[in-house]
Amino acid sequence: QVQLVQSGAEVKKPGASVKVSCKASRYTFTNNDINWFRQATGQGLEWLGWMNPNSGNRGYAQKFQDRVTMTRNTSMSTAYMELRSLKSDDTAVYYCARCVGVDCAWFHPWGQGTLVTVSS
Amino acid sequence: DIVMTQSPLSLPVTPGEPASISCRSSQSLLHRNGDNFLAWYLQKPGKSPQLLIYLASNRASGVPDRFSGSGSGTDFTLKISRVEAEDAGVYYCMQALQAPRTFGQGTKVEIK
Numbered sequence: 601q602v603q604l605v606q607s608g609a610e611v612k613k614p615g616a617s618v619k620v621s622c623k624a625s626r627y628t629f630t631n632n633d634i635n636w637f638r639q640a641t642g643q644g645l646e647w648l649g650w651m652n653p654n655s656g657n658r659g660y661a662q663k664f665q666d667r668v669t670m671t672r673n674t675s676m677s678t679a680y681m682e683l684r685s686l687k688s689d690d691t692a693v694y695y696c697a698r699c700v701g702v703d704c705a706w707f708h709p710w711g712q713g714t715l716v717t718v719s720s
Numbered sequence: 721d722i723v724m725t726q727s728p729l730s731l732p733v734t735p736g737e738p739a740s741i742s743c744r745s746s747q748s749l750l751h752r753n754g755d756n757f758l759a760w761y762l763q764k765p766g767k768s769p770q771l772l773i774y775l776a777s778n779r780a781s782g783v784p785d786r787f788s789g790s791g792s793g794t795d796f797t798l799k800i801s802r803v804e805a806e807d808a809g810v811y812y813c814m815q816a817l818q819a820p821r822t823f824g825q826g827t828k829v830e831i832k
Contacts, residue, residue, distance in 0.1 A: 635821070645769065645812060647821040661820045695768055703751065705816045706759040706774035713768050 602627045604634075604696055604711035611717045612686050619682040620714045622696035629677035630654040633699035635707060636670065636681045638692040646692075650699070651679060686718045722747050722815050726824035734832045739800040741827045743813035748793045749776075750817075757817040760789055760798045763826075764809040772811075773798065805831050 607621040622634060636648040649660035651670040658670045669682045679696060694714045697707035723746040733739045749756045756776035761769035771780040773789035776796055786801040800807055810826040 644826050645814075645823045647819075647823075650819075659819060697769075701774065702753060702755075703757070703816070705751075705755065705757050706771060706780075707769075707814075708771040708774075708780065710768040710770070 602698065602709055604698060604709055606694075606696060606711040606714045609715040609717070611719065614687055614718055614720055616686050616718075617682060617684040618686060618716050619680055620694050620696075620716070622679045622681070622711050624677045624679070624698070627698075629672075630674055633704055634670075634672070634679040635697050635699060635704070636668075637695045637697065639695070639713075640689070640692040643692075645695075648681065648694075650704070653679060683716075686716075688718050690716065691718045692716060721820055722749075722818060722822050724813055724815055724822050724824040726811075726813060726827050728827060729825060730828050730830070732830045732832050733800075733803045735805060736802050739803050739807075739829060741798045741811055741813075741829075743791075743796045743798070743824050745794045745796075745815055747817075749796075749815050750793055756792050756796070757815060758789075758791070758796050759814050759816060761812045761814060762807075762809050763812065769812065803829070803831065807831070 603625045605623045630653045633650050635650045651658040653672045667684045672679045697710040725744045727742045749758050758776045760773040763769045777789045788799045808831045810828050812826050813824040
């Protein structure tokens, strides 16, 4: 079945950057947008932005506009999310998810999540 | 941003009994194509969210038919006809009508 597999856990110091990968399999990677979300421990889900793997077009939540970059490598069917100038409250599990339906009406499946810990 | 409000936030249920979760949006989720852009997800402990319902009332592939979604505009409901132990977790509604995508606070379903 369609699968998204993310890179492993990261520990970073404040001010550093992190790059999380999301490898797609069992579907045509360029056919569906990839969105990114995060979830702090015990908290709800927060949307970071989207990327179209075919065109490379992307859009970011205003909160992350100046710190996040979403890219892709189509030959590897892999999407990337880089977050810069990390702060302690960026500590969270980061998820990628595949867009489905007209105008990306739902997300399925989700990656397994990548824990990013920001600590001095 | 569209604000999503769920209730209740905690729901203890007895196996075999029904359960219902409400989700309200601050703006109508009716898309120009006539569909309501509302989805429901279940997040089990330590796992990523899994799709249950899309476009307000369509069950995702593999989702048991005890789950049903209804509603239109700003008021939506997820119902479980007979709760099973495996249904424990946090349920989220999400609007997909506009960016940023936003979620309800989550409803924690606990099996008694």
